[in-house]
Amino acid sequence: MGILSIILKRLGLGVLTLFLVSIIIFMAVNMLPGDFAQALLGQAATPEAVAAIRADLGLDRPIASRYFDWLIGAARGDFGTSFAQANFSAYVGENSSSNYGSVATQLAPRFANTVFLASVTAVIAIPISLIIGILAALYRYSVFDRVANVSTLTSISSPEFFVAYILILVLAVLNPLLPSLSNIFDGMSFGERLEKTLLPALTLTLVVTAHMMRMTRAAIINLLASPYIEMARLKGLSPFRVIVVHALPNALAPIINVVALNLAYLITGVVVVEVVFVYPGIGQLFVDSVKIRDIPVVQACCMVFASAYILLNLLADIMAILSNPRLRMPK
Amino acid sequence: MTNTKPLLKIRDLQVDGISDETRSRIINKVSLDLYPGEVLGLIGESGAGKSTLGLAGMGFTRDGCEIVGGSIEFDGIDLVNSTVEKRRQLLGSRIAYVAQSAAASFNPSHKIINQHTEAPVFHRKFSRIDAETDAINLYRRLRLPQPEMIGFRYPHQLSGGQLQRAMTAMAMSCRPDLIIFDEPTTALDVTTQIEVLSAIRDIVEQFSTAAIYITHDLAVVAQMADRIKVLLRGDEVEENTTRAMLKSPRESYTKSLWAVRSFERKQKPPAKTGATPVISLKNVTAAYAMNDPVVCDVSFDIHAGRTVAVVGESGSGKSTTARCITGLLPPLTGSISFDGTALQPDYRQRSNEQLRQMQMIYQMADTALNPRKKIGEIIGRPVEFYLGLTGREKRRRVEELLAQIELEPTEFVDRYPAEISGGQKQRIGIARALAAEPKFIICDEVTSALDQLVAEGILRLLTDLQDKMQLSFMLITHDLSTVRAIADEVVVMKDGLVVESGPKNDMFKPPHHAYTDLLLSSVPNMDPDWLDNLLASRGVDNIGDAAIEKMNEN
Amino acid sequence: MTWTSGFIWMVSIIAMSLFLRPIGRRVPIAPIQHACTGMSLGGAFGYSIAIAIIYLMCWLYFVKELIFFQWFVQGVIGLGIAGYLFRLAGQHFGTDGSRKMFRQMPVTAALGIIIIIGYAIMSIFADWLAPYGQAEIFAKVNVLPGGNPDLGGDPAHLLGTDQIGRDLLSRLIYGGQNTVGIAFITTCLAFLIGTFFGFLAAALGGWFDQALSRIVDMLMSIPQLIFALLLMTIASAWAGSEKWLLTIYMILIIAVLDATRVFRLSRAVGMNIVVMDFFEAAKLRGEKMPYLIFNEILPNAFAPLLAEFGLRFCFVFLTIASLSFLGVGIQPPLADWGTMVKDLAQFINFAVFSPLTAALPLMAASAIALLTVAVNFVVDWVLHRTSGLRE
Numbered sequence A: 001m002g003i004l005s006i007i008l009k010r011l012g013l014g015v016l017t018l019f020l021v022s023i024i025i026f027m028a029v030n031m032l033p034g035d036f037a038q039a040l041l042g043q044a045a046t047p048e049a050v051a052a053i054r055a056d057l058g059l060d061r062p063i064a065s066r067y068f069d070w071l072i073g074a075a076r077g078d079f080g081t082s083f084a085q086a087n088f089s090a091y092v093g094e095n096s097s098s099n100y101g102s103v104a105t106q107l108a109p110r111f112a113n114t115v116f117l118a119s120v121t122a123v124i125a126i127p128i129s130l131i132i133g134i135l136a137a138l139y140r141y142s143v144f145d146r147v148a149n150v151s152t153l154t155s156i157s158s159p160e161f162f163v164a165y166i167l168i169l170v171l172a173v174l175n176p177l178l179p180s181l182s183n184i185f186d187g188m189s190f191g192e193r194l195e196k197t198l199l200p201a202l203t204l205t206l207v208v209t210a211h212m213m214r215m216t217r218a219a220i221i222n223l224l225a226s227p228y229i230e231m232a233r234l235k236g237l238s239p240f241r242v243i244v245v246h247a248l249p250n251a252l253a254p255i256i257n258v259v260a261l262n263l264a265y266l267i268t269g270v271v272v273v274e275v276v277f278v279y280p281g282i283g284q285l286f287v288d289s290v291k292i293r294d295i296p297v298v299q300a301c302c303m304v305f306a307s308a309y310i311l312l313n314l315l316a317d318i319m320a321i322l323s324n325p326r327l328r329m330p331k
Numbered sequence B: 001m002t003n004t005k006p007l008l009k010i011r012d013l014q015v016d017g018i019s020d021e022t023r024s025r026i027i028n029k030v031s032l033d034l035y036p037g038e039v040l041g042l043i044g045e046s047g048a049g050k051s052t053l054g055l056a057g058m059g060f061t062r063d064g065c066e067i068v069g070g071s072i073e074f075d076g077i078d079l080v081n082s083t084v085e086k087r088r089q090l091l092g093s094r095i096a097y098v099a100q101s102a103a104a105s106f107n108p109s110h111k112i113i114n115q116h117t118e119a120p121v122f123h124r125k126f127s128r129i130d131a132e133t134d135a136i137n138l139y140r141r142l143r144l145p146q147p148e149m150i151g152f153r154y155p156h157q158l159s160g161g162q163l164q165r166a167m168t169a170m171a172m173s174c175r176p177d178l179i180i181f182d183e184p185t186t187a188l189d190v191t192t193q194i195e196v197l198s199a200i201r202d203i204v205e206q207f208s209t210a211a212i213y214i215t216h217d218l219a220v221v222a223q224m225a226d227r228i229k230v231l232l233r234g235d236e237v238e239e240n241t242t243r244a245m246l247k248s249p250r251e252s253y254t255k256s257l258w259a260v261r262s263f264e265r266k267q268k269p270p271a272k273t274g275a276t277p278v279i280s281l282k283n284v285t286a287a288y289a290m291n292d293p294v295v296c297d298v299s300f301d302i303h304a305g306r307t308v309a310v311v312g313e314s315g316s317g318k319s320t321t322a323r324c325i326t327g328l329l330p331p332l333t334g335s336i337s338f339d340g341t342a343l344q345p346d347y348r349q350r351s352n353e354q355l356r357q358m359q360m361i362y363q364m365a366d367t368a369l370n371p372r373k374k375i376g377e378i379i380g381r382p383v384e385f386y387l388g389l390t391g392r393e394k395r396r397r398v399e400e401l402l403a404q405i406e407l408e409p410t411e412f413v414d415r416y417p418a419e420i421s422g423g424q425k426q427r428i429g430i431a432r433a434l435a436a437e438p439k440f441i442i443c444d445e446v447t448s449a450l451d452q453l454v455a456e457g458i459l460r461l462l463t464d465l466q467d468k469m470q471l472s473f474m475l476i477t478h479d480l481s482t483v484r485a486i487a488d489e490v491v492v493m494k495d496g497l498v499v500e501s502g503p504k505n506d507m508f509k510p511p512h513h514a515y516t517d518l519l520l521s522s523v524p525n526m527d528p529d530w531l532d533n534l535l536a537s538r539g540v541d542n543i544g545d546a547a548i549e550k551m552n553e554n
Numbered sequence C: 001m002t003w004t005s006g007f008i009w010m011v012s013i014i015a016m017s018l019f020l021r022p023i024g025r026r027v028p029i030a031p032i033q034h035a036c037t038g039m040s041l042g043g044a045f046g047y048s049i050a051i052a053i054i055y056l057m058c059w060l061y062f063v064k065e066l067i068f069f070q071w072f073v074q075g076v077i078g079l080g081i082a083g084y085l086f087r088l089a090g091q092h093f094g095t096d097g098s099r100k101m102f103r104q105m106p107v108t109a110a111l112g113i114i115i116i117i118g119y120a121i122m123s124i125f126a127d128w129l130a131p132y133g134q135a136e137i138f139a140k141v142n143v144l145p146g147g148n149p150d151l152g153g154d155p156a157h158l159l160g161t162d163q164i165g166r167d168l169l170s171r172l173i174y175g176g177q178n179t180v181g182i183a184f185i186t187t188c189l190a191f192l193i194g195t196f197f198g199f200l201a202a203a204l205g206g207w208f209d210q211a212l213s214r215i216v217d218m219l220m221s222i223p224q225l226i227f228a229l230l231l232m233t234i235a236s237a238w239a240g241s242e243k244w245l246l247t248i249y250m251i252l253i254i255a256v257l258d259a260t261r262v263f264r265l266s267r268a269v270g271m272n273i274v275v276m277d278f279f280e281a282a283k284l285r286g287e288k289m290p291y292l293i294f295n296e297i298l299p300n301a302f303a304p305l306l307a308e309f310g311l312r313f314c315f316v317f318l319t320i321a322s323l324s325f326l327g328v329g330i331q332p333p334l335a336d337w338g339t340m341v342k343d344l345a346q347f348i349n350f351a352v353f354s355p356l357t358a359a360l361p362l363m364a365a366s367a368i369a370l371l372t373v374a375v376n377f378v379v380d381w382v383l384h385r386t387s388g389l390r391e
Helices: A001-029 A036-044 A047-057 A063-075 A085-092 A103-138 A143-157 A160-174 A188-223 A228-235 A239-276 A281-294 A296-321 B048-057 B084-090 B112-123 B126-143 B159-173 B190-206 B219-225 B243-247 B252-260 B320-326 B351-355 B375-387 B391-404 B421-437 B453-470 B480-486 B514-522 B530-538 B542-554 C003-026 C028-036 C041-063 C067-092 C097-105 C107-124 C166-204 C206-220 C224-239 C244-272 C276-283 C289-326 C337-350 C355-388
Strands: B008-021 B024-035 B039-043 B065-074 B095-098 B178-182 B210-215 B227-232 B237-241 B279-287 B293-302 B307-311 B333-338 B358-361 B442-443 B474-476 B489-494 B497-503
Touching: A001 A063, A001 A296, A001 B453, A001 C206, A001 C224, A036 B243, A047 B391, A063 A296, A063 C028, A103 A143, A103 A188, A103 A239, A103 A281, A103 B421, A143 A188, A143 C041, A143 C355, A160 A188, A160 A239, A160 B351, A160 C067, A160 C289, A160 C355, A188 A239, A228 A239, A228 B095, A239 A281, A239 A296, A239 C224, A239 C289, A281 A296, A296 C224, B008 B048, B024 B048, B024 B065, B024 B237, B039 B048, B039 B219, B048 B065, B048 B210, B095 B159, B112 B159, B112 C067, B126 B159, B126 B190, B159 B190, B190 B219, B190 B514, B190 B530, B190 B542, B210 B219, B210 B530, B219 B243, B219 B530, B219 C107, B227 B243, B227 B252, B237 B243, B279 B320, B293 B320, B293 B333, B293 B474, B293 B497, B307 B320, B307 B480, B307 C206, B320 B358, B320 B442, B320 B474, B351 B358, B358 B421, B358 C276, B375 B391, B375 B421, B391 B421, B391 C003, B474 B480, B489 B514, B497 B514, B514 B542, C003 C028, C003 C041, C041 C067, C067 C097, C067 C107, C067 C355, C097 C276, C107 C166, C107 C355, C166 C206, C166 C244, C166 C289, C166 C337, C166 C355, C206 C244, C224 C289, C244 C289, C276 C289, C289 C337, C289 C355, C337 C355
Parallel strands: B039 B210, B039 B227, B095 B178, B178 B210, B307 B474, B307 B489, B358 B442, B442 B474
Antiparallel strands: B008 B024, B008 B065, B227 B237, B279 B293, B279 B333, B489 B497
């Protein structure tokens, strides 16, 4: 089997997964009891008002057609109308079909913010964790390795909000170096934005670095035990050359895998951290919408998170396939 | 030869292995002298410390090993106390290493020739271009196919035998004074082994390189070495020139090693014509994936009280045939009958009585016994399951069975498999099969994971049991000396087909099928001249993969 | 710290790494001499950095007298000593087997074990240990911790009270009972579901295994916390005003989501056992499925599953704490640590004036962290031990 067909197969599987996940998310939300129009109006629900809102939001149509409308919309970046916004706009007498209450307008800037936060984290975390991981593998069972082991284990075990509050305490309250609230808005300069993002990014870095470093260490140790590394050493090569020429090309696949997996892990971590720092990202929006049961927004956020997660895992798989000489050069 | 200075001089070497907090001695005061151009064979069973000694000869210890005493001198250079940099200068350039598993020892990410030229370029012995030309030259001398091209492939694109020869070429790349061969042919099939052996011997002779050849196979070392040193659990047993050692071993341990090969039971008379065979295979074809049969149109009979050996190299379909008989892999076509009645193809549809009559003994005793159960439970379960014995009766039967396999019942009943030796585990596997009181037992490579002395004990036990209980055996093996020892009939398989079958004595006499002939002639003998004679009679192009290719063309 | 002082630090570290080895070789103590002879330049650099860090820490502790740093160092040293003493005790009491176990145990694992025991005692005997009930409301609100009336404290409420007058010490203790208890129940449930289907899939194989594995793949392709939040939205609509029902739903949701991971592992472990010859021998003997699962697979899967139980417990515990922190987990009036962190979080801004008050949210958060760290320490050791045995 050629490498292209393997990758295409994997891509196809990814798309299928995405499709099935969208069904799960849509169905899960439709398991809600009662009617949303009723829930929205609460005490003031009259049959006419309920019917009006249902028609307005399209809740009276069959579930399959609603699903496909939603899916097609979602594929174009249109996730429908936010219930909370619809309610509000109906109250102020505006037409809910106007662009004002659409989920997409709410989501887009926050999505950009979250991507910014994740990128800053990745830029800090990836080099640090790879260097520490490789050093720990090279000097395994040394004092350095043991200290790194205990501290990363501690960092992995701690909830994200614990790490966040410790950082706030040290870097914002006791030594006012960084702001503890990340109120980001349009028109801020990159520098200001970075300054506000630094504390949440550092929190995520601490958690993700620990994971990444441990996985890198395990991958490298596994690699160093292989007979071809022993062979390289027995050829009298310098330790540096053994690492660079013989270990690294083979370590690429596991390391890429580690990085992609941890970026996927960031997605979960982002929710809690954004809430702690009141960072206006998608995670914060998600939690707020969950609390007020704003279904279209919850659906959209879920879909965005799941897609990112699936895509990163897909990326890890494909990179691993590409870096494997057995698959790149068939017999 | 004795007038010159030794190239490698090891005196009273002691090496410790450290795991967790316990230390154990791996090499115990072993001394060794190796002169330029000489080949020394290191022989011993698993755990004898031969690999550790070989690596120590390079001044190298694996992680978890430590040199605690003695001295190693290579050409006057102290390898124990010199700096890391000094030792590194020797490795690859003056001392080279050939590992057991070439497939794992080549870096999968680089082309063969780039790995070949790495050491000469790094040690500034040759320029890159010279090293490449030399590599192609070496590939040609080692009779690798397409010597100009083969180096530009990745390791996974070569076969095991080719990789082993490419690794030998790589070891030669700097024209070292000493090469350590660490079981270079153990992982290879017997027909491929012969090709690699002759190539290695040629090249070592051509460049008059000194070598240490490590192996557990006496017949192999007899072809390769000028002198042989025997090791047992880190201690030296004895050392002598090859011919003297083969002719008159001094120590009792060495003698017993030699004696193993002589065990042979007389072939039983063939079963009466018209007798119902215990197991009969008719035109069995089986496959794991559709349209890719692993076993094709196989037919043979196994009669009461007889041992049928199914012989073939890896991938010949012998184990798959066994899976068809046991019902784990229902055949696509063909039938299998037991005592004249046809068996259901799937074991789940067979009755307990049918399952009881057919038992199996496995190759790896480690995975064949549930590590969380005591010996008594392992043997007791079939007794209870098939015969319905419980309580004291069951216990008595278990003790009886343990006595039959020559183990002290009271001592073993309450032990776990991890607490007994490999040979004892294999005996427990036999007892579990016997506990069902079967008629027919499949022995799947039962001795190949064991050291020779232990293996012989197992074979003797099996033949005794067969005589006592009129058992029928199907013996799956790749080892022809095992066949010679206990088989009555032989079935030779290749690529899923039965090439030839018949009584044992006929099989070891010509004329036979070309493949059988190749297989038989490829098994090394204890005679030091065997390889020379073979090469003289068959020619270098008529052994190993080359011979098989010719066969396939015809 | 200015740029110049940073530069001085760097230069002195590099200088130290250059002179460390020659000086070390002249020290008349054999182990130091030996270590310095075999040390590479990189190693010397590492040691120099370590010395600099230790110096910096001493300076922070003794000269700057940072109260939070002092608490941290005292905590770490105290826990270290506790772990060491516990291991020492274990080496001298008990059976031969347990003594041998303690001899090979790292201090971290010993520490983990006492912390877990401590949490278990605190959770089980919360009713006796807590001075008041978890929902009991007192007249005094917002009492500061410390118990000193001059500083706004009250000796009756050592850790003070919250905005509506509940005793914080009691809530901290009950919070342990609720959070740990619920996490434990959830993990057990996840394990029952996960291992049952996992082993069944491994033993049966075929379409049953394929179907289950695909479903699990699907469920696992949505990040767990996100999926949990989505399902909690629906659960909260179902539960309506019945808050206790929401807690039950949460247990079920997390148990099912976590069971997917347990399924994966137990299936993989099961697969490894199913291909073993002893399993084939049992199959060919004609043994039935229950015997195969309970007598052949389960005893061999016990050690990896035990380690996995610890890891899963941590994960569930953190998920529940996070959900509670986000306001959709364990519901009031039940006390729990996640919610406490959220409610007390703003006190952290008082760190400069009243360190003890600022420590309140951190106490609840570190109570969560300490338990998961402890479990992870033990699991790490168990995994190391079992992998060592396999080699």
